[in-house]
Amino acid sequence: MTKKLFLLALIFYFVVAKAFAQTGTISGSVRTSDGEPVELVTVNVKGTTKGALTDRNGKYQIRNIQPGLHRLVASFIGLEKQEQTIEVTAGSSASLDFTLKENASQLLEVMVSARNLNRENVIVAKIPLKKLENPQVYSTVSSEIMKQQGITSYDDALRNVPGISRTWESTGRGGDGATYFALRGFEAQPLLYNGLPGITSGNLDPSNVEEIQVIKGPSSTLFGGSFYGYGGIINTITKKPYHQFGGEIGYNAGSFGLNRVTADINTPLSKADKIALRVNTAYHSENSFQDAGFKKSFFIAPALVYEASDRLTFHFLTEILNEERAVAPVFFHSDRSSPLPFKNLAELNLDPRLSFTSNDLSIRNPRFNLQAQAVYKLSDQWNSQTVFSRGSVKSNGIYTYIWDDVSGDNWFSQYFHNEQQTTNTTDIQQNFNGDFKIGHMRNRLLVGVDYFKRNVIDNGSGWGRARNVTPQGDINYVDPYSGDTLAPVYLTQASVDNLLAGTEGGPSNISNSSLGFYASNVLNFTPKLSAMVSLRADRYDSKGDRSTSDDDYDQWALSPKFGIVYQPVIDKVSLFANYMNAFINVAPRRVTDADGTNPRVKSFRPEHADQWEYGIKTNLFSDKLAATLSVYDIKVSDRVMTNPANILDYNQGGKVGSKGFELDIVANPVTGLNVIAGFSHNKTRVISGDPEDFYSEPGRAIGGQGPQNLANLWATYRISSGTLKNAGFGIGGNYAGEYKVIDNSKTGVFTLPSYTLLNASVFYNASHFRISLNVNNITDKQYYIGYWSVNPQKPRNSTLSVAYKF
Incomplete structure (x- = not known):
C-alpha cells in the first residue's frame, strides 16, 4: 500500500510539473x-479568471497561462477598456504593454473620482493598507466629486459621507470656531491635515x-487625544506636486453674489533632480441668503516635492488663508432650565431671512499652516518618515x-x-x-513618537448684552431681569465697541x-486572515495659564486598538471587527463653593471612549x-459634568452611549456612470449622569448628536x-430625519423636522475645458440644523463653473 501511494504521488507530481512546464507568463x-x-x-x-493589478510602477505579471493566442483586457474605472492580442508559448514569458489615451493630469481627474477602490492608504492606519485589509471604517470624498457637484464650500463636500451631518456653521470664535459636525452621535471638526494637526477657527478652502x-470611530491610538472626537475625525488630504506640467484655472459664479476664481498650476523645476512645484490659490467673495452677512477670502498654497535620490524624498507644504466674514449669530432658543414655551419651529416662528x-x-x-516631511527608504523592508508641522x-x-x-416672554437677549x-x-x-x-507570517509594523504643543493667547473683551429680539425681528433695549430701559446699541462697529469698552476681559496665555x-x-496569519494590535502611551503636560502655577498638571493615558480581518475572497470581500479607543485630556478648571468662596483648581482624569464594531467590506x-456595511457600539466614560448642586463646580x-449602523456604496455599473450612496442610523443617549443636569440627564439625547437617520445619493453619467x-x-x-436639538424632562423636547434636499447638475467635461451648472435644493426646501440651537439653511441656489485645463 505504501509503495502504491508513493507511485501515485510520484505520478501526480510529474503530471503537475508537466502541466506547469507547459504554461507561460505574461508581463508588461x-x-x-x-x-x-x-x-x-x-x-x-479574456474568457478566464486570471488577471492582475498594476503596481506603483505600472507593472503587472500574470502566471500559469496556457499556450496559445489570448486576448488581454486593460480596464480602469471611468475609462474605456483596451484590448490587445498576445501569443504565449510554453515555458516562456511574453510581454505586452498598454498606453492609455489620457495624460497624467487627465488621469488624475479620473482616479480621484474612484474614491472607494481597494487601494492602499498610508494615513488612516499610518501603515500602507488596502481598504479591505483595514479593520477600521472610513469614507472619502474626492476632489473630482466636489467638481461634479460645483462645491465651493468645504462643508458641503461632507454631504457625500454617511453618518455625518453639520450642526452649525463656522462662527470664527477662538478655540472652536470651525464648523461643528455630528459624527456617530458626537461632535467633530476638521482638525487634521495630511494626518497632522491643522486647527482652524474659520473655514477651510x-x-x-x-x-x-472621514475616519470613523475613536482614533486616539494613532492620532492622540488633544482635540479629536469620540465618533471619529475629519482629515484633509492636500494636493501633491507631480513631475509633469499641467493645471487648471477656474471661475465660479452663483447665487447670493458668489464670485470665486481658482488656479491650480503644477510645474517641474528640474527633471534631472526631480523637483516639482504645485501652487493652488483662490479668491472667494459671497453674500448671504439672509438680510446681512458676507464672506471674503484669499488663499494660496504652494507645495514642493524634491526626490533627492531613489531612497530620499522631501515634501513641503504651506497654506496661507486670509478670511473676513460677517457671521449670523447662533440662535439658542432656551435657557436650558425653564419649560420651553414652544416645542417646534411652527411655534417658535423664526424668520429664516433674518441674520x-x-x-x-x-x-x-x-x-x-506649514508641513515638512522627509521620507527615507532604509531598506527593502523599512521606511522612515520624519514630519514637522x-x-x-x-x-x-x-x-x-x-x-x-x-423664558416665556418671547424676547431673546443678544450678546457680543x-x-x-x-x-x-x-x-x-x-x-x-x-x-x-x-516564519511564514507577514508583519507590517509601525513604531512612532509624536510631540504636540499648543499655545493659546487670549486678549478678548468681556461680554455685553446689547439688545433683545424676537424670532420675528422686533427689537427692544430693556434689561430682561429688572425691566429698566437701557441705552440703545446699534449693529455698527462703533456702537458695539462702545458697549464692550466697559467690560472686563479675562486675558490668558495657556x-x-x-x-x-x-x-x-498588522500580522497576516494566512493571506486571508490578519489581525491588528496597536497601543499608545500618551503623556499630557499642561502648564495652564503662564501667570500662575496653580493649574499645572500632567498625566498619562493608554489607548489600545485591536482589529481582525478575514477575506474569504482576497481583495474582493472582507469581514472585519474592531475595538477602538479614544481619550480627551480635560484641562483643570477653577471652581468655588456655591457662595463663591474657597476658590481652587480641580483636575480631572481623561475622558475615554470605547468602541466595538463589526461589518463587511466588498x-x-x-x-x-x-x-461597506458596519455596526458599532460606542461608550464614553468619565465625562465631566456641571455639579447640579453647585454650578460653580x-x-x-x-457615561454616554452611541449605537448605530452605516452603509456606504460606490458603484460604476457601466462606463461613464458613477453612483455614491449611503445610509446611517444612530441613537445616542446618556447612560449615567445627573437627573438635575440639563446636559447629562440619563436616558436623554446629549445634544449636538445630529439626526438619527441620514441618507445621501449622487449619481453622474458622462457620455x-x-x-x-x-x-x-x-x-x-x-435626507435627514427628525432631530431633537433639546431633550430634557424639565425644559421639554424641541424637534427640528426631517427634510429631503434634491440637487442636480449638467456639465460638459472635455480634455481641456469643463463647464457645469449645479442647482442645489431644487425644491426650495426651508430646513434647519442645530446644536441646542436653530440655524436656518440656504434656500434654492445655483453655481455656474467654468475651467480651462492644461
Whole structure:
C-alpha cells in the first residue's frame, strides 16, 4: 500500500510539473500618453479568471497561462477598456504593454473620482493598507466629486459621507470656531491635515483639497487625544506636486453674489533632480441668503516635492488663508432650565431671512499652516518618515449669539464679544514602517513618537448684552431681569465697541503639550486572515495659564486598538471587527463653593471612549461595486459634568452611549456612470449622569448628536461617445430625519423636522475645458440644523463653473 501511494504521488507530481512546464507568463506595463506609469489598472485574460493589478510602477505579471493566442483586457474605472492580442508559448514569458489615451493630469481627474477602490492608504492606519485589509471604517470624498457637484464650500463636500451631518456653521470664535459636525452621535471638526494637526477657527478652502477622509470611530491610538472626537475625525488630504506640467484655472459664479476664481498650476523645476512645484490659490467673495452677512477670502498654497535620490524624498507644504466674514449669530432658543414655551419651529416662528447682524460687524480668521516631511527608504523592508508641522490661527473681531434670558416672554437677549485670540501649534513626528516576515507570517509594523504643543493667547473683551429680539425681528433695549430701559446699541462697529469698552476681559496665555509613543502591527496569519494590535502611551503636560502655577498638571493615558480581518475572497470581500479607543485630556478648571468662596483648581482624569464594531467590506465585479456595511457600539466614560448642586463646580463620572449602523456604496455599473450612496442610523443617549443636569440627564439625547437617520445619493453619467461625448448630468440629494436639538424632562423636547434636499447638475467635461451648472435644493426646501440651537439653511441656489485645463 505504501509503495502504491508513493507511485501515485510520484505520478501526480510529474503530471503537475508537466502541466506547469507547459504554461507561460505574461508581463508588461501600463502608462499614460505622456509616459507616466499607472497604478491599479486591472489586466485580465479574456474568457478566464486570471488577471492582475498594476503596481506603483505600472507593472503587472500574470502566471500559469496556457499556450496559445489570448486576448488581454486593460480596464480602469471611468475609462474605456483596451484590448490587445498576445501569443504565449510554453515555458516562456511574453510581454505586452498598454498606453492609455489620457495624460497624467487627465488621469488624475479620473482616479480621484474612484474614491472607494481597494487601494492602499498610508494615513488612516499610518501603515500602507488596502481598504479591505483595514479593520477600521472610513469614507472619502474626492476632489473630482466636489467638481461634479460645483462645491465651493468645504462643508458641503461632507454631504457625500454617511453618518455625518453639520450642526452649525463656522462662527470664527477662538478655540472652536470651525464648523461643528455630528459624527456617530458626537461632535467633530476638521482638525487634521495630511494626518497632522491643522486647527482652524474659520473655514477651510477647498481649492487645495485632493480628498477628505472621514475616519470613523475613536482614533486616539494613532492620532492622540488633544482635540479629536469620540465618533471619529475629519482629515484633509492636500494636493501633491507631480513631475509633469499641467493645471487648471477656474471661475465660479452663483447665487447670493458668489464670485470665486481658482488656479491650480503644477510645474517641474528640474527633471534631472526631480523637483516639482504645485501652487493652488483662490479668491472667494459671497453674500448671504439672509438680510446681512458676507464672506471674503484669499488663499494660496504652494507645495514642493524634491526626490533627492531613489531612497530620499522631501515634501513641503504651506497654506496661507486670509478670511473676513460677517457671521449670523447662533440662535439658542432656551435657557436650558425653564419649560420651553414652544416645542417646534411652527411655534417658535423664526424668520429664516433674518441674520440679526450687519456687515459692519465682521470677524477675521487669518490662518497659516506649514508641513515638512522627509521620507527615507532604509531598506527593502523599512521606511522612515520624519514630519514637522507648524500652525497659527487667529480670531479677530465680533462674535455674537442669541440667548433666552427670561423664558416665556418671547424676547431673546443678544450678546457680543470682541474676539482677540491666537492659537499656535507645533507637531513633530517620527515614524518607522516595516514590512517583513517572521516564519511564514507577514508583519507590517509601525513604531512612532509624536510631540504636540499648543499655545493659546487670549486678549478678548468681556461680554455685553446689547439688545433683545424676537424670532420675528422686533427689537427692544430693556434689561430682561429688572425691566429698566437701557441705552440703545446699534449693529455698527462703533456702537458695539462702545458697549464692550466697559467690560472686563479675562486675558490668558495657556500652554500644554503631549508626548505620545505608539506601535501598531498588522500580522497576516494566512493571506486571508490578519489581525491588528496597536497601543499608545500618551503623556499630557499642561502648564495652564503662564501667570500662575496653580493649574499645572500632567498625566498619562493608554489607548489600545485591536482589529481582525478575514477575506474569504482576497481583495474582493472582507469581514472585519474592531475595538477602538479614544481619550480627551480635560484641562483643570477653577471652581468655588456655591457662595463663591474657597476658590481652587480641580483636575480631572481623561475622558475615554470605547468602541466595538463589526461589518463587511466588498470590492466586486472588477472594481464596479465597492461597499461597506458596519455596526458599532460606542461608550464614553468619565465625562465631566456641571455639579447640579453647585454650578460653580464640576463632577466627573458621566457615561454616554452611541449605537448605530452605516452603509456606504460606490458603484460604476457601466462606463461613464458613477453612483455614491449611503445610509446611517444612530441613537445616542446618556447612560449615567445627573437627573438635575440639563446636559447629562440619563436616558436623554446629549445634544449636538445630529439626526438619527441620514441618507445621501449622487449619481453622474458622462457620455463617452457620439455627438454628445463628454457631456453629462448628475442628480442626487440628502435626507435627514427628525432631530431633537433639546431633550430634557424639565425644559421639554424641541424637534427640528426631517427634510429631503434634491440637487442636480449638467456639465460638459472635455480634455481641456469643463463647464457645469449645479442647482442645489431644487425644491426650495426651508430646513434647519442645530446644536441646542436653530440655524436656518440656504434656500434654492445655483453655481455656474467654468475651467480651462492644461
